[in-house]
Amino acid sequence: MWQRWRLRFRIFLFFALIACAGALAIGGGLWLGFTRLEPDNPLPAFVIAGLVAVFAMTGLVIWIWLLFDENVAKPLENLSTDLRARTHTDLESSIDAEKARYLGDIGPAASAVADTLIEQRSALVEAVARETQAIAQQNARLEQVLRDMPDGVILCTAAHRIALYNARSGEIFAGSELLGLDRPIFDLLAEAPLRHAYARLQGQSDPGRAVDLLCTTAQGARMLAGRMRLLPAEHGEEAPAYMLALSDITRSLESSAAMNRRLRDRLHDLRRPAANLGAVVAALDLAEGTGAGALRQAISAEVETLGQVVSDLMADHDRLGRDWWPMSDIAVSDLTAAMVADGEIRPGARPDPSLVLRCDSFAIVAFLRGAADLLRQHGGQDLHFAVQAEPPGALLILSASGASLPVSAVETWLETALPGVETGFTAQDVLDRHGSECWPETRGAQTRLCLPLREAGHTDPAASPATRAEFYDFSLLDSDAPGAHDARTLADLSYVVFDTETTGLLPNQGDEIVQIAAMRIVKQRLLTGEAFDTLVNPGRSIPKLATSVHGISEEMVADAPEVPNAVKRFHAYCGDAVLIAHNAPFDIAFLRRQEAPLGISFDNPVLDTVLLSAILYGRTAEHSLDALTQRLGIEIPAEDRHTALGDARATGQAFLRMVPMLDEAGVGTLGQTIQEFRKHRSLLKSVT
């Protein structure tokens, strides 16, 4: 009933009650003292009266404090947290007004404010979405162009950190986890040539000029040819960002070096029998009888050696000499699509979708189109194109019915220029580039024109790198050079949010990691495309209880990397980022056990979402990952919970939602956050 009364009237009644209760306590004490009053000695009666009144008043104050704490202070604190969460995140659930049922209209009013905010935010989001749709389409086109560029393209900030990379870069660096936004470029490429090229460009008077450079990957495994160009400097900016275009020349360099080496060896091999032959032939003119026979045998042996060297030289040329011309991989399905595009040629046998040909596809298509014309000129009809795997290469077959195509016609055609390609480029040039031949075959009523390619392979769909969801963030170009972490805002730092699954809870008693997963957070974006996720062979049994929690069995980790290898890779993935985990000391303890044997150190700053939750929601709230994500409106799919990657993603999402709330609460920098952590550290022992 009294919940319907106005708050002011209720507070008046409450204070009236305090006044009455106080009066009653004093009156009661006085009455009790009066009943004990001894006229000769009134002091004990007054003492009793005073004590009773004091105890009654103290009890009354404590009761009032408990009532205020439970029904006023805690609801107000909850309301302020709920309001803050809805102000700074896109949480869309309504505020539960029942929590503040004794605070009059405050609860419903806060709920109405939150609902209005959510409605207005939704309307704003829709409006922004409409306005940005066109920009997003432009961006999508730009992204597609970047993805499909044949060169690796990397945009770096003035601090030499990556702000953009394309798919080809991923291929050049073989899917390295070190290729990622806001990572140092020097983790991937040798530092000295890049710094040298950058310094040369900075010294140029022409700001649009580019310099070519040669550099190796950081581990020296690949040689890259590149071009660096500075971006236009922003006003007042001394060191501009720069763009790198890279191509992998390892193969052609290796081929060229191998060819030179072989040529040198073969020439050396040739010189000896040639010189010997000269001497033996000179001697033969003068020799007679058995002497002449021995000399002839010597000539025979030297000639055989010469023949073998020449054969080897030819084989080397066939194997290595083709690599001077740039080849690329093309899927058979793509080549078939190009051949049948105009509808005049039909696909033959269904192409093997995993078969990939190594060739100059433009030249090959031009060749095959010319060959199709040749077949038609010789009466060919109903043309079909097919590719048949013939390891290590493949056979391209253009077939037609009704054609009569002699090899002489093919050989004449091979010497004529192909239409639509560079001037004077003949079909024979295409064959020479590919070290191949072409010939007609007759199979019943069908005439087939065959073109073998020396190199083909099969793609492994499981091994093909997934298209990364994020590959650029231009806001990185506006970042200051990274300095001391402590002074930087939480929104400005780069993070690795991670989780481990283990055989148990006691790293000091032999428990080990069975899975490590992590994602990076850069500029307030969770980079799902730059995830780290590996099963780990713990080198010991996995208890059934642990398997029932995370679903990882001994069979699953049998071929997985062992703990030291996995931790070393993860250490490289972390770089200098701030680490985030939920109940971090648990996960960190497993990682630190590997520090001494591997000679590495996880000395990155660490943030713990348990402690962040305690800063925002108080120590008494529940801080498990489930409770935290539920409070922040984050749903963890059931199949992801208790997987390292699923929990790492949920932890990252929770962190991102807490950052603006922390900023509002005056905890905006890493240093401030770590100071706050010290107040709540004891919590970590109680959270799992």
Next chain:
Amino acid sequence: MAKSVLVVEDEDSIAMALEFLISRQGYDLTRVSTGPAAIEALSEGAHDLVVLDVMLPGCSGYEVCETIRKTASCAHVKVMMMTARGGAIEERKAKALGADAFIAKPFSHVELTDTVNRLIRDD
């Protein structure tokens, strides 16, 4: 009656060596230097084996081989092709056009005589 071998080779030095090595095996030997001459020789006389160079003036050894295979009267004639470009693809092409054997230059006399004898024995 001795088997007959037609050597089609335009380079005199290797043609001399071929004549010497094949004659020593007891076969009758005729030598021509061009593709058209080879086709004419085949139409005029009965040969059991043609030792055919790929690179010939007039028309290539591949064309001669194709012509032999398309000529009904030459159905029994064996063809052995030779080339200095002796890769797997060239061998594949030669055999696709009807050659029975393929050897790469330079070759040893043992390889040559063994191949010639095998083809004639199979005839």
